[in-house]
Amino acid sequence: MDTPDTPHVNKERIDTMEHLSAAIGVSRPTLSRYFQDPDNVSRTSRERIRKGLERVEYVPNFFATRMNRKSTGMIGVIIPYLNDLFFSRLLEAIERAAMDVGYTVITQCSHSDPAIEARAAETLMSMNVEGALVAPLGNHSDLDVHERLRSRLPFVMVDSRPDTMPEVDFVGTNHYHSTGLATEYLARVGGPPVFLAMPRVNFNAMERERAYIAKMEQLGLEPRIVGVEGVSGAGYFEAHGQAVLEREFSSGRLVASSILCVNDRVAIGALRAAATHGLEAGAMQRGGLRIAGHDDYPLCPYTVPSLTTVAQNVDAIGRTAVARLVESIRAEKSSGKQILKLFDGEMKIRESA
Template sequence: MPKPKIHTMEELSAAIGVSRPTLSRYFQDPTKVSRSSVERIRTGLDRVDYTPNFFATRMNRKTTGMIGVIIPYLNDLFFTRLLESIERAAMAAGYTVISQCSHSDPEIEARAAETFLSMNVDGAIVAPLGNHSDLHVYERLNARMPFVLFDSRPKLLTGVDFVGTDHKQSTSMMVDYLCRVGSPPVFLAMPRVNFNAVERENAYIARMIERDLEPVVIGTEMTAPGAYFESHGLAVMSDHFARGALLDSTVLCVNDRVAIGALRAAAQHGLEPGALRRGGLRIAGHDDYPLCPFTSPPLTTVAQDVDAIGQAAVDRLQEKLRAENQTGNQIVKLMDGVMKIRSSA
C-alpha cells in the first residue's frame, strides 16, 4: 500500500500525533526534543510520505546551515575540482553548499552575492573575477557575514581573508626547472583580466631577472573578443609559428588552458613539443588541469593543491563563524605548487 502523502506540517502533526511546535523543533535540531518524542516522530515519518521544506525548517534558526560559493566559470574543470573540494569539506562540517557561477560577468557575479545576502547564508566563499569585479558588493558581503576569498584576490580586497596558491613560489619553481633542462622560457601571458594572470607574469619577470636573464612576455593583447584561454594560446602561438618565430623555444604559459591552445598550434604547424625532433620547442603550463595527462604530448605543469585550498577555505570560514565575524584578524594562506613533469617540457 502506498504511504499517505503529507503536504504541510499541520497535516503531519495530525497524522503522527505530535504537536506542531515539537515537530518544528525536531526539524530544526532533534537534540531539542525529548527522546520519546524523537522516537515517535521518526516512527511516524516512516508511515507517511513527507519531505520537510528545506528553507522553512531554517527560518527561525540562528544559523541556516548554508554556505554560499561563487566560481567564475562552469566550463573550467579546474574550478569544478575546487568546488568539489569545498563541497566535501563543507558537508563534512555539516553545511549545505549553495553554489553560483558568475559566468565571467561582473553583473552576474554581483547578483550572486546579493542572492546570498537575501538568503541569509551563514557565510560565503568566493573566487572573484578579478579587479573588474564589483568590489562594493563584496564590501557589503564582508560587512554582513563571514567571507573568504579563494583562488584569486583583487588588489582592492586585500583586507579580506584569502586562501590560494603561492604563485610566486610555483612560477619561480617552473622557471628554474625549465632553465635547468633547456633554454630560458618565453612567457605566454593573456589579457590582464584576472589577478592570477598578472601575479604569475610578475613572478616570471622577477625570477628571470634574479637569474640575470632577459624576460620575454608575449600574448598580453586580446586576439579576439572573449578569446581568453585555449583560443588565445592557439592564436598567439599560431601567429609566431607562421612567422618562423619561437620554433625551438621554451614557452611557459600563464595557465594550462592557454598551454593546451599552444599545443594545438604546435600540432597544426607540424611541431612536437618536448620531442626535440624539430628543434627544442617545449611548452609548459600551470594549474594541473585535469586533462593535462591526456594532451599530446602530456603537459608539464605545476599542480595547485585544490583539496588543501578547499579545506582551508571552509576551515577559515568556520573560524570566522565561531568568532561572529570579528574583523582585525584577516589571514592570507598560500599553498605551495607541486611540479608535474611530463613529456611536453
C-alpha cells in the same frame, strides 16, 4: 516489479508540516525541533516521529527548516566559471570540507559577468547565508559588491585576490613559488622560457606574470612575454593560447622555444597550435619546443603530449578556506586580524617539457 511476497504499499503523501503533525500525532513545534536536530526532542517523541515518517511520504522544506533557526547552517560560494574543471575541483573540496563541519554550500556562478557576480552576491545575502567564499572575476569585478558582502557577512576570498582589497582574508596559491618552479625548470632543461600571458584583467595571470619576471631576473635571464594583448577574434583561455602561438609559429618565431603558459587551459590551446604547424612539444622531440602550464588541470595527463605543469593544492585551499570562514562565523567577535594563507605548488613533469 512488485511480487506476491512484496506487495506495493502506497504511502500517504504529505506536503506541509501542519498535515504531518496531524497525521502522526506530534505537535508542529516538536516536529520543527526534530528536523533541526533529532536530539532536541525526547526519546519517546523521536521514536514516534521516526515510525510516523515510515508510514508517510514527506520531505522537509530545506529552506523553511533553515530559516527558522538562529543559524541557517549555509555558506555561499561564488565561482567565475562553470565550464572550468579547476573550479569544479575547488568547489568539490569546499563542499566536502563544509559537510564535515555541518554546513551546506549554496553555489552561485558569475559567468564572467560583473553584473551577474553582483546579482549572485545579492542572492546569497537574501538567503541569509552565514558567510561567503568568493573567487572574484578579476579587475573588472564590481568591488562594491565584495565590500557589501564583507560588511554583512564573514567573507573569505579564494583563488585570486584584488590588489584593492589586501586586508580581506585570502586563501590561495603562492604564485611566486609555483611559477618560479616552472620557470626555473624550463630554464634548466631548455632555453630561457618565454611567458605566454593573457590580457591583464585576471588577477592570477598578472601575479604569475610578475612571478615569471622576478624569477627570470633572479636567474640572470631576459624575460620575454607574449600574449598580453588579445588576438582579434580569439576567445578566452584555450582560444587565446592557440591564436597567440598560431601567430608566432606562422612568422617562424618560438618554434624551438621553451614556453611557459599562464595556465593549463592556455597551454592546451598552445599544444593545438603546435599540432596544426606540425610541431610536437617535448624533451624527447626534435626541434626544442617545450610547452608547460600551471594548475594541473584534470585533463593534463591526457593531452597529446601530456602537459607538464605545476599543481595547485586545491584540496588544502578548499579545506583552509572553509575552516577560516567557519571560524569567523562562530567567533563571538572578530579578532580583526587578517588571515593570508598561500600554498606552494608542485611540479608535474610530463611529456610536453
